[in-house]
Amino acid sequence: MGMIGGGQGAFIGAVHRMAAAIDGEIELVCGAFSSSPEKSKASGEDLYLPAGRVYSSYEEMILRERELPEGERMDFVSIVTPNHVHFPPAKMALENGFHVVCDKPLAFDMQEAEALAKLVEETGLLFALTHNYTGYPMVKQARAMVQNGDLGSIRKVFVTYPQGWLSTKLEDSDSKQASWRTDPKRSGAAGAMGDIGTHAENLAEYITGLQITHLCADLNTFVPGRLLDDDGSVLLKFDNGAKGVLMASQIAAGEENALRIFVYGEKGGLEWHQMHPNSLIVRWLDKPVQTYRTGSAGLYPAALAHSRIPAGHPEGYLEAFANIYRNFAVCLRARLSGQAPSPVYEDFPTVADGLRGMRFIERVVASAQSQEKWTAF
Amino acid sequence: MGMIGGGQGAFIGAVHRMAAAIDGEIELVCGAFSSSPEKSKASGEDLYLPAGRVYSSYEEMILRERELPEGERMDFVSIVTPNHVHFPPAKMALENGFHVVCDKPLAFDMQEAEALAKLVEETGLLFALTHNYTGYPMVKQARAMVQNGDLGSIRKVFVTYPQGWLSTKLEDSDSKQASWRTDPKRSGAAGAMGDIGTHAENLAEYITGLQITHLCADLNTFVPGRLLDDDGSVLLKFDNGAKGVLMASQIAAGEENALRIFVYGEKGGLEWHQMHPNSLIVRWLDKPVQTYRTGSAGLYPAALAHSRIPAGHPEGYLEAFANIYRNFAVCLRARLSGQAPSPVYEDFPTVADGLRGMRFIERVVASAQSQEKWTAF
Amino acid sequence: MGMIGGGQGAFIGAVHRMAAAIDGEIELVCGAFSSSPEKSKASGEDLYLPAGRVYSSYEEMILRERELPEGERMDFVSIVTPNHVHFPPAKMALENGFHVVCDKPLAFDMQEAEALAKLVEETGLLFALTHNYTGYPMVKQARAMVQNGDLGSIRKVFVTYPQGWLSTKLEDSDSKQASWRTDPKRSGAAGAMGDIGTHAENLAEYITGLQITHLCADLNTFVPGRLLDDDGSVLLKFDNGAKGVLMASQIAAGEENALRIFVYGEKGGLEWHQMHPNSLIVRWLDKPVQTYRTGSAGLYPAALAHSRIPAGHPEGYLEAFANIYRNFAVCLRARLSGQAPSPVYEDFPTVADGLRGMRFIERVVASAQSQEKWTAF
Amino acid sequence: MGMIGGGQGAFIGAVHRMAAAIDGEIELVCGAFSSSPEKSKASGEDLYLPAGRVYSSYEEMILRERELPEGERMDFVSIVTPNHVHFPPAKMALENGFHVVCDKPLAFDMQEAEALAKLVEETGLLFALTHNYTGYPMVKQARAMVQNGDLGSIRKVFVTYPQGWLSTKLEDSDSKQASWRTDPKRSGAAGAMGDIGTHAENLAEYITGLQITHLCADLNTFVPGRLLDDDGSVLLKFDNGAKGVLMASQIAAGEENALRIFVYGEKGGLEWHQMHPNSLIVRWLDKPVQTYRTGSAGLYPAALAHSRIPAGHPEGYLEAFANIYRNFAVCLRARLSGQAPSPVYEDFPTVADGLRGMRFIERVVASAQSQEKWTAF
Structure with a gap:
């Protein structure tokens, strides 16, 4: 997973990282955590990422990760920016072959939303929207x-x-x-x-x-x-x-x-x-x-x-959020291995939602x- | 208190009786419990009322009670009939000098409601509406x-x-x-x-x-x-x-x-x-x-x-309902004795509500x- | 019902009166509300009792009520005094043929308790103890x-x-x-x-x-x-x-x-x-x-x-307490009329409890x- | 972190892994997940560990990890075995210079418990006991x-x-x-x-x-x-x-x-x-x-x-459990860097508990x- 947004001071970025980490199925391997390169770098250090995988911009991240060998490069991006910065990185990620997890709402307006939906359909890539309460x-x-x-x-x-x-x-x-x-x-x-x-x-x-x-x-x-x-x-x-x-x-x-x-x-x-x-x-x-x-x-x-x-050991917000990531990971892993996932896990909010x-x-x-x-x- | 409606099989009539009884301030002395004289009579027996104070109709009750000496006759009527039978007895009671407690909603339609409000104003009699949740x-x-x-x-x-x-x-x-x-x-x-x-x-x-x-x-x-x-x-x-x-x-x-x-x-x-x-x-x-x-x-x-x-001894629906009756009784007793009630008890829903x-x-x-x-x- | 204790300033006496009143099955007809005759009298006035039925002591009440004609005299006493004054009036009431409702605990000590139990058995009179939570x-x-x-x-x-x-x-x-x-x-x-x-x-x-x-x-x-x-x-x-x-x-x-x-x-x-x-x-x-x-x-x-x-119209402490009185009243009325009460109502705490x-x-x-x-x- | 116990079919081992992962402060780098070498190996694969860091026994793990260079070798062991297998690995880990997180209760009996307490005191190593509810x-x-x-x-x-x-x-x-x-x-x-x-x-x-x-x-x-x-x-x-x-x-x-x-x-x-x-x-x-x-x-x-x-985003059992690991990690990191941790995090159950x-x-x-x-x- 490569994260876009979620640098120091952000709220939902940390939530996504915790949710992705719980089940041990997803590893944060790189990130462009802020529109400020310095802040992105500092955030990456906080997260114990190697400096070489902390990028100054999402554009840089997508292009550079694309060049890495399969198995080493990120499998998908997680977009945790404010609403007006959902569409541009999602579009670029999809166009460069990366699957996408995106915070809600989907985009800034209907026009962007429809363009994204079309792009997801065309590329056939996986797209999860974190309506986490489901x-x-x-x-x-x-x-x-x-x-x-x-x-x-x-x-x-x-x-x-x-x-x-x-x-x-x-x-x-x-x-x-x-x-x-x-x-x-x-x-x-x-x-x-x-x-x-x-x-x-x-x-x-x-x-x-x-x-x-x-x-x-x-x-x-x-x-x-x-x-x-x-x-x-x-x-x-x-x-x-x-x-x-x-x-x-x-x-x-x-x-x-x-x-x-x-x-x-x-x-x-x-x-x-x-x-x-x-x-x-x-x-x-x-x-x-x-x-x-x-x-x-x-x-x-x-x-x-x-x-x-x-039962009786309360599961909370992060565990529910993690279920989105876990199901997405199960479906992604199934796809990468050419198998069908168990239907019970084919259940996460998509671009249609x-x-x-x-x-x-x-x-x-x-x-x-x-x-x-x-x-x- | 003289009750209109609330005979055998009714629900809200029994509630009114229990609510009126709890505080020992109000005594049920007569009733016209049903449009069926037989049913009214049977209901009165169930309630241990003397046969002479169980009437065949609310008209009879109002007219006959009016003739009784003060102190013996009912002080007010309690109307617990379906909505379309709120207005006629309320009007007649007010016109004959009886205070009124009436179940909600006030009347069948706005026309009746406005006529009642006018009558209450003209007579200056007390009128309580049992919006009991307050x-x-x-x-x-x-x-x-x-x-x-x-x-x-x-x-x-x-x-x-x-x-x-x-x-x-x-x-x-x-x-x-x-x-x-x-x-x-x-x-x-x-x-x-x-x-x-x-x-x-x-x-x-x-x-x-x-x-x-x-x-x-x-x-x-x-x-x-x-x-x-x-x-x-x-x-x-x-x-x-x-x-x-x-x-x-x-x-x-x-x-x-x-x-x-x-x-x-x-x-x-x-x-x-x-x-x-x-x-x-x-x-x-x-x-x-x-x-x-x-x-x-x-x-x-x-x-x-x-x-x-x-505290901790739960009071429920009947006690809340009883508060309407208790406050009405306090205000009525104050009026009968020519005194002002404690303001904290001048608090029950009226014809304006x-x-x-x-x-x-x-x-x-x-x-x-x-x-x-x-x-x- | 004749009440013993429960004068001005008491708590549980008022509870007993409200509980007894709710269902319209029991009427408070007399009382000896305090060991102070003045206080008893004042309490009786507060309760709208005729002066002649407000007594200076429970002894007076029991003896005087015994002389009244059946139907007019109280059917049972309700004892709501502190624990050390449960036994004497209960004993005297039973010995004079009155049924008893008594607050808990039964008595001051085991000796009194056993004497009461024996007396209830000998007289065959009804005895209810207000373990109201049941x-x-x-x-x-x-x-x-x-x-x-x-x-x-x-x-x-x-x-x-x-x-x-x-x-x-x-x-x-x-x-x-x-x-x-x-x-x-x-x-x-x-x-x-x-x-x-x-x-x-x-x-x-x-x-x-x-x-x-x-x-x-x-x-x-x-x-x-x-x-x-x-x-x-x-x-x-x-x-x-x-x-x-x-x-x-x-x-x-x-x-x-x-x-x-x-x-x-x-x-x-x-x-x-x-x-x-x-x-x-x-x-x-x-x-x-x-x-x-x-x-x-x-x-x-x-x-x-x-x-x-x-359902959904909450019943509370007084209604539960009233169930003790109601069941007692049903059983008493059945006995007075020579019939067996419905078994579902033969359910109140007794001297055995x-x-x-x-x-x-x-x-x-x-x-x-x-x-x-x-x-x- | 190197884990001892917690292989396929276990309950508390998975809890420890999730709790350790949430905050991104702790990485599972090796494990001896079962007394059965095959089961340990299969469990390690499930967890995406490199085969070389999955050991056949805790003894092997402790001895082999000790040989690895600092920064690469595990910093501490997490013991998630049944009670009778708490003492032996904890003792060996402490004797070989590894800090310890151990599931509760501390040991099989008082003798083991006292020996462990003495060893912790002598070595000066960190020891956390997962009384997670605190x-x-x-x-x-x-x-x-x-x-x-x-x-x-x-x-x-x-x-x-x-x-x-x-x-x-x-x-x-x-x-x-x-x-x-x-x-x-x-x-x-x-x-x-x-x-x-x-x-x-x-x-x-x-x-x-x-x-x-x-x-x-x-x-x-x-x-x-x-x-x-x-x-x-x-x-x-x-x-x-x-x-x-x-x-x-x-x-x-x-x-x-x-x-x-x-x-x-x-x-x-x-x-x-x-x-x-x-x-x-x-x-x-x-x-x-x-x-x-x-x-x-x-x-x-x-x-x-x-x-x-x-507030209002419910945190549950895993987050509470994670607080033990997080505080342990903060204190361990402080010690490794020669600094004092923030006192608010010096708060986890120890061998004394x-x-x-x-x-x-x-x-x-x-x-x-x-x-x-x-x-x-």
């Missing part, structure tokens, strides 16, 4: 239960993602995280909706297997002077007739990272909370509440395949500006 | 915290009320509860939104002290053949610029009575869940999460005044039928 | 599950009852509650173990149907100058070979009333927490965790018979003073 | 709060560790885990008390800073034919006069890994549950309950230093066999 075992269990019809036809979906960290004008401090996320030139058309609303959208579609067809959005900017939305609520229609509500907020003062989803079908409903990720609560019309637990009895194979340690996320951003922003109730997705 | 001590604490500015200016309100009991076509069975609630002739213009959506609306306005100014509603009927909405989601605007979401559903399969509210201000946010009513979770930007507990340390007087027993609830029903239904995003409240 | 619907469910063998043979019981209210020397203030509970002349041989340890012992035996055969106790007095134990831990042996631990503390700073029990059998284990009383968590060797809920699906008849309102509780106090104190590990129960 | 940020917070006197003097400690996985005779199946843990020749003098009781003992002493002085144990073997205890309860005395209870069970049917601790002082009490590790609940005599959260506001430096990602754990096992077993109540620690 990596949790209990999210896999939820999806499997819906797929197997355990809940009956789905009627209502309720997904809320409150955070409080942007309750004040943090972008005026030296917070690198706040700075680019509230900057339309680096983040794209949406703020909270792009950063976390897309996670909520992805989670809802992943678990239910349904697709949003229409939406009605109300976006808000509560912190004076902020340039992008920091809060929003969206009514949803799904392709089977189900209805939904999606709420994403970064001014929900005091909340940490409280992504939560409720899915109700004809026979029962499920509830999952990211901050208590090893429990999946399932309520039924006609029997006692059940709590499915990571690594415990009664799970579908997809849930069992995504935990590492015995990224496209839907970018479309969600575009449509939410359009709806927020419209006086009409429903906007087609 | 009776919980931790709801009082939440309201006091907002009033005192502890959370700063309110930005976002999130209130959800999922129930699952109407997930199937229960009205085709012999369920009296399901039957009238899904019948537009007895329930009014809305189903779930009238039955429980109004509770959610009332709770949000009570805690925040804000008023809804606009809404955008999506109402659904998921169970085939049902005549009224059984689910709905509503985007909200409040008069201070805050935004909100209200969800009420009776097809949230497996849910019991999961009314839950989140209120976020500039400095912190609160969470309250009706099914765990003795805890109020408050999260802050800059200090650890706090959990306020019924009867425990750190509460505002309004919260302390509405619990009966030491009822008017807002009826307006909410009307506006939600109008919005659901409109193609425009926002409908004025 | 009144919760989910405790009934727990007992029924054990009785039906759902958990297999029981191996381990774990019951903990931490409170924090005596963490300081509250008895030096004007707290009536703290004063008598820490006074060996009024409370008896034990402090925390008598006040709340007996509840824990009763709950463990009630749910499991087992009896303690041996115990090993460590009693402590942490607050300097206090005269009785304020904390204790006890190892237990049960008659089927199961083992257990019982902890009761009133210096567990910050705790409210956190009675909690875990019972493990060969096939599964259950957990119940008094502060979240409407959930019973059951864990299994081979299937997902279940949460049984008051009033909800999958319950045994005994659990269903002890809730009043639909009281005897075991007194024996528990005696044996725990003996064990605490012994250097030997095990003391026979 | 690695959780909220455990650090708990310890810091006690150290800072926030709770006042500690009075009562309550630590319970129920698991259910040995509820049946799993050792008769092919479960490698169950097999050696229930075998006195490989596990030592205790079963559940050695495997998990020592974790509970360590956690209690770590958080409170107190030491157990006396204990009174009841050990049980519930599963017929089992050779070691599978359940036990222990009363405790601490050196400041505090009292405690410790319960450890592996027949608590349905429980996963529910290590939980309550510590009560004069001013407040804390509660921590391993299965919800990112919350520390603190209750007070005179203010609302607080919940401290990993990575969130109001924490002591020791808690902040042991989390990696923002191991000695106390072994003493705990010995004393618990002695107490269980004694008729006297208290056995000195």
